[in-house]
Amino acid sequence: MQANIRNQLRIPCISKQKDIPLPHNPKQKTRMKIAIIGAGNMGGAIARGLALGQTIDTKDIYVSNPSQPKLDKLKEEFPDINVTNDNQEAVTGAEYIYLAVKPWLVKPVLHALKLRKSQVLVSVAAAVSFEELAHYVPDKDMAMFRIVPNTAIRIRQSMTLIAERNTSGEQHRTLTDMLDEMGKTIYIEEKNIAAATALCSCGIAYVMKYVQACVQAGIELGIRPSDGKDLVAQTLKGAALMLEAPDANPAKEIEAVCTPGGYTIRGINQLDHDGFPSAIINAMKACMY
């Protein structure tokens, strides 16, 4: 990891975890129109996260998508949400516009829209830089965020990376409030997005690969796949919570399990011998764009 990311991660910029379920005495919801373009994995999860959250009134959420089934599903789950097949209808009068389409659709979708400088663009598209986005909007000085959630945003447990450009303090706070309700957020410089994405967005797939291998081992050792999955899931949850302690350190936690002359150290040495750490490091580097 580059020193500048490490330094950024050291400063207390990771937001506080919001527990689920949400608080019993909800705060006053802000009234402002929010547009979400694209109702797929990311757009759909953001719409659901906002609708379940305490920051935005569901009546103020407008989601646009070309095909109907995803919109119908959203409407069924949240009858107050507004859905449309017309991106411009969603965007007109919106203060924040989440753009959650595939990267190659960013240019045509933005070019077709009439945006105003006062609106805030929140791009979810991976690898589309601020510089590129600035070419597709009417004013290159428009306030913009780039966000990189991971798929755990679906259960409001995302590690969401945020970079910002031309934004005000108030816009920064508002976006943080919205996204903090879907997990944790961290602000990073745009140049560090790819590296941080490797750890938490691609990283979630690597964790699943680890789980898959554990389940496979369990089967060979006589454990049913569904039981194996549960055993590993709870183990990961425990490990993750231990790592959240301020002085947590993975090396210390490994040492705590490895009794001298015991069994775990044999497994750890086997992992090192088989190249587990370098496989992970290479995978993190391989997914850099």
Ligand SMILES: NC(=O)c1ccc[n+]([C@@H]2O[C@H](COP(=O)([O-])OP(=O)(O)OC[C@H]3O[C@@H](n4cnc5c(N)ncnc54)[C@H](OP(=O)(O)O)[C@@H]3O)[C@@H](O)[C@H]2O)c1
């Ligand atoms: N998945 C991840 O882990 C992840 C993480 C971070 C960032 N991202 C980024 O998030 C973005 C969305 O990814 P995703 O996984 O949510 O993709 P997705 O599930 O395919 O969703 C994209 C949605 O955009 C809709 N769409 C297509 N053309 C459109 C148009 N002209 N106007 C409005 N909506 C349109 C699609 O509708 P139809 O299905 O009807 O075509 C689809 O519902 C991508 O840019 C990706 O790089 C993804």
